[in-house]
Amino acid sequence: MSATIAETTTDWSNALLSELETATIQIEKKQGAVPQWLIEADHWRTFAELAHKLDWRWAAGWAEQQAKTFLVNSCFAKQGEYIWLRTTLNGKKPQLPSQAMVYTGASRCERHTQDMFGIDFTDHPDSRRWIKHQAWPKNRYPLRKDFPLQGQPEDVSPSDTDYQFLRAKGTGVYEIPVGPVHAGIIEPGHFRFQAVGETVLNLEERLAYVHKGIEKLAEGRTPEQLLRLAGRISGDTTVAHSWAACRAMEQAAGINIPPRAAFIRGILCERERIANHLGDVGAICNDVGFAFAQMQFTRLREQWQRNQMNMFGHRLLMDCLVPGGVKQDLSNEQIASMEQELAELRSELDEIIPALDLNSSLEDRLFTAGFLSVKTATDFGALGYVGRASGQDFDVRRDTPYAPYDQINTKVVVEEQGDVASRVWVRIKEVFASIRLIAQMCQQLPEGDIVTAWQTPAGNSEGLGMVEGWRGEIISYVRFADNNTITRFYPRDPSTFNWLALEKIVLNNIVPDFPVCNKSVNGSYSGHDL
Amino acid sequence: MLRLFAKTFKTGIVTERIKTPDSAELETLGIEIKRHIDKHFSGSLAIREVDAGSCNGCELEIHAMNNPLYDAERYGIHFVASPRHADVLLVTGPVSRHMQTALLRTYEATPSPKWVVAVGDCAVCGGEFGGSYASCGAVANVIPVDMTIPGCPPTPETLLKALLGLMKGKGK
Secondary structure (H helix, E strand, O other): OOOOOOOOOOHHHHHHHHHHHHHHOOOOEOOOOOOEEEOHHHHHHHHHHHHHHOOOOEEEEEEEEEEEEEEEEEEEEOOOOEEEEEEEEEEEOEEEEEOOOHHHHHHHHHHHHHHHOOEEEEOOOOOOOOOOOOOOOOOOOOOOOOOOOOOOOOOOOOOOOOOOOOOEEEOEEEEEOOOOOOOOOOOOOEEEEEOEEEEEEEEEOOOOOOOOOOHHHOOOOOOOHHHHHHHOOOHHHHHHHHHHHHHHHHHHHHHOOHHHHHHHHHHHHHHHHHHHHHHHHHHHHHHOOOOHHHHHHHHHHHHHHHHHHHOOOOOOOOOOOOOOOOOOOOOOOOOOOOOOHHHHHHHHHHHHHHHHOOOOOHHHOOOOOOOOOOOHHHHHOOOHHHHHOOOOOOOOOOOOOOOOOOOOOOOOOOOOOHHHHHHHHHHHHHHHHHHHHHHHHHHHOOOOOOEEOOOOOOOOOEEEEEEEEOOOEEEEEEOOOOOOOOEEEEOOOOOHHHHHHHHHOOOOOOHHHHHHHHHHHOOOOHHHHH | HHHHHHHHHOOOOOOOOOOOHHHHHOOOHHOOHHHHHHHOOOEEEEEEEEEEEOOOOOHHHHHHHOOOOOOHHHHHHOOOOHHOOEEEEEEEEOOOOOHHHHHHHHHHHHOOOEEEEEEEEEHHHHHOOOOOOOEEEOOOOOOOOOEEEEEOOOOOHHHHHHHHHHHOOOOO
């Protein structure tokens, strides 16, 4: 059931091809689940310019070291269609024109590649290091094959004090450094604010504090071992990241999972969406002092998680997927109890949501706060509810449907208001949409197996898997060696782009509103830092 | 506003009773320091949570301790915004090398007497990530650890029981 995304060229890619022809740029095309276009490195930037002109979205970027060369990849998307662009670089002096001048969203992905591989993106608007702090020496690159997993770390890695932040000067301008250890129970990262009075003039993020070397750790793993790791890229997105990794691996191995397994994966993924939305809507209300919502939503989330423990054996649904299917089947009794659970959740929400909707103090704090314009969201390629609250009408489940979403009706909520309130309402509506989806999946759940036997993929086979997680589109890349082990794994979490959006969202808001603005985006630190 | 009160009354009190762990359970938690804790912190535990490299799974469950079903605060367990206010550092994650100095400084900033609780498999033994060029592995490789709570992630009940074990005469 692995989706065939675009077997033939379509209007969108034809338009791009004819632009390329006009510009006399040669493309070598390779068919596949996602069509691969090979291009000369010199045209890397020009391709981005043409794609940008035709409103393609920049969706991911990653690199890989081969014996004597580097491969650099970018993924572009438009209306559910994907193009996988690739170029080969000289291994001695890897250099490539930056696409970040055209697509702002590409900036941090390219800096990531620069730090991990030592690939030089010429004319990059910001060539400061990003993922690298001080844990490994200058001119050493952890994802190169000659870099050992253990590295040669010092006893204590010093703090990254010489990173050059943007400075603001003038009467009354002051700076607030926050983090990496924050005041709440949240992940670590550093925020540098420039403020005048209470108003935020500028925010600069410094992330990568939880860089754990996930890409390097993936090398040499078996499919099962990779899944355990993928399930821990971001603990709140364990199902969606596992699913994206599975889709990439299954594509590489050329296997189709049983329809029943696809439906159970869908149920798991929608459950994860509901759990996170419930928790976050409560937390956002709590950040503006509305404790009622926090208490009610955390109560619902707790009940939801306990049911997950009973049904799937894990409160966060970790390790429920296996390569080729799912670990555990659902009995008819479990389906019936899940339908009952959905009805209960809906009636609880029907009582709680009106109390939120009609609350003027909540309205006062959430409306117009943390505004993200449609244009900025488009520029950064903002994903998930952050994008959808700012006019980005895009959802992998609907636009590039994969099983089970190709057999059920997925409605996508889109607004253009772009403020914290809008992101909250998009998420509330998504909870109701997911309740309907789970109900549909329960009703239509096909009979049959839950796992397809794994087949060792041919050496060098690759896969690119897309999944709509609760934060938005996840893209995962894998390549296998010839002994059923992984040689390269790159997961692109939606936070990669949404973190960039946060820097703009908070501008001109008051400093005390940063927590609520931040929570309304809720980027993953771990998923971003890898 | 009426809807809000109506829902609050309808929901009622959902908080559940948690049993303090018996001595066998305490032993598995490895609490040799209980005696000292009783002496110094009887009745209240101020916790500073430090994510030193976690995947955020442990944080979700630590958060859950504060939901109305567990309501950790009724036992005097509360989370504080600064290590300078804390009795206990609750540390999660394998310690990423980028967080190593920050964790050391947080430890130094916590006034004595202080205790460190390593939460989750990664904090206890390195877990899925272990030690590497980017990770120091277990918390004990960086700062002294007094108590460990394994699990991937540990459930809020496990966490609460372990913390209750640190306190005297609470939760009975």
